[in-house]
Amino acid sequence: MATLSPWVVGSGLLQVALFVVGAPLLLGLMRTVRCRMEGRIGPPIRQPWRDLRKLFAKGRTQPERSTFFFASAPVVLVATTVVVVWLAPLLSTRVSLAGGSDLFAIVFLLLLGSVALSLAALDTGTAFGGMGSSRLMTIVALAEPALLVAILALAASVRSSSLSTIIVGTLHHPIWLATPQRLLSFAAFVVVVLAESGRLPVDNPATHLELTMIHEALILEYSGPDLALVMLGEQVRLTFMLGLLANLFFPWGVSLSAAGLSLIVGVLALAAKVAVLGIAISAGEVAMAKLRLFRVPELLAGAFMLSILAVLSALVIA
Amino acid sequence: MKSTSLPAALLALSSGLVLLCAAVALWRRTAKGIVGALRVQGFALAVTALILGVQLHIALLLVTAGLLVLVKAILIPVLLRRIVRLDPTGGETDPVVNVPASLVAAVLLTLVAFVATRPLVDVVPGVPITLAPFGFATVLIGFFVLVARRKAVSQMVGLLLVDNGIGLVALLLTTGVPLLVELGGTLDVLLVVVVLRVLATRMHAELGDLDLGALQELHD
Secondary structure (H helix, E strand, O other): OOOOOHHHHHHHHHHHHHHHHHHHHHHHHHHHHHHHHOOOOOOOOOHHHHHHHHHHOOOOOOOOOOOHHHHHHHHHHHHHHHHHHHHOOOOEOOOOOOOOOEHHHHHHHHHHHHHHHHHHHHHOOOHHHHHHHHHHHHHHHHHHHHHHHHHHHHHHHHOOOEHHHHHHHHHHOHHHHHOHHHHHHHHHHHHHHHHHOOOOOOOOOOOOOOOOOOHHHHOOOOOHHHHHHHHHHHHHHHHHHHHHHHHHHOOOOOEOOOOHHHHHHHHHHHHHHHHHHHHHHHHHHHOOOOOOHHHHHHHHHHHHHHHHHHHHHHHHHO | OOOOOHHHHHHHHHHHHHHHHHHHHHHOOOHHHHHHHHHHHHHHHHHHHHHHHHHHOOHHHHHHHHHHHHHHHHHHHHHHHHHHHHOOOOOOOOOOOOHHHHHHHHHHHHHHHHHHOHHHHHHOOOHHHHOHHHHHHHHHHHHHHHHHOOEHHHHHHHHHHHHHHHHHHHHHHHOOOOHHHHHHHHHHHHHHHHHHHHHHHHHHHHHOOOEHHHOOOOOO
16 A cells, blocks of 8 residues: 555545536435335435535625634534545545555544534524534543444454454455354444434424424534535435445445446446435335434444444454 | 364354343343344354254254244244333433442453353363353343342343343253253243233333332232
């Protein structure tokens, strides 16, 4: 990984472009699936893009007496998410920064975006902002350790915390996919993805009911281009989490060389895997109700338990 | 992990599933969910017996697998479902130990089981024996359910978790106990469930509830 070939740099940039363009489309697809299953026609798949374009064209407003934190949070969110997408082994296992696909780096960069958003919500000084940020921190404090430990269980098989090494190792030993630690860590990972991206059993992205909202409460004061950036950041983040889930647990199609044809295969495989996962999540959401806020820690404690059991089984079986 | 074969991986997967189901039984609150976890566990146990039987060419284990499916995955869950139907709002509305704390306890118990079985695993290196900690952990979680849950259904499930854990350890350590012993053990558990079901029905008729916490005074 010492020499950077143009292919590796190119694949990193392609990854970012693909995720930024594709994330709103994924959200549109998920909404369409949900609408169709509920017997509605729903907006076209490109609707989230239209919303973003409309918002970018508007002027900025900022609450009185809000400071630098409020103004910078959307940029921080988008920037950390883009860096994470650039660093992670999504299209190819060869990434632009040596050691950059380290799982700790990725998880903490994701956390930075959440922290920026919740500081911004506190900065507005409204009741909803404070409520939303306290709720988000409760969830994140429980979800992040579960995510870290779940990936650690996978890292234990390859003795490395680099995501690329984990994926390469899994591709060389497909048998690892049928081990208990994979099963447990997969279950924990799915719960964490739902919690982190504010999807259904934890948060309902389609409601502004003040008693239950988490994410919507945080971004209530944003408007215009800032709101567009926050929305884009969260969409890319959801897509990234699904991409990571797909590559860690179903790594087929990931390019090992980041060159030529294998990159095209990588793009197609990733798009297909992420689309399938997105459809599965929104289909699951149709049959699901939101959990009471006080039950959410139970759900996340369960995810944490599953991930610890995954690490323990990895140690026992190894 | 470097040189695992497919049967070994599947064996690990099914014994891991037994432990996972025990954890899920602790995690879920609804009686229906808890019984569902127990059913999946029965299947996982049977699959473990099946894989061992195919791998080691022991026909007896295939019979055991069939017996396990019949009793632990079909008969017992059906009996438990009937008790659940007596008290549809049932489930652990008010467990003695709350759910997040029980999950932490389950992790600690698993850790204890894994550490405690280390010497056993080191004695005879071999794939089935390495998986015995999953069975021990299931036994400990079963005991925990018995202590920390107070509904009649959860109590039975706790007992059955202990039994399934012992069954898994027996399967993995001995690669199949004699059929007579297996038959005796399995049918014994079935009988216990039947007796407890009668007891639960009586309790429901007397108290209108399946909460063992209500059984505190003696009556004629």
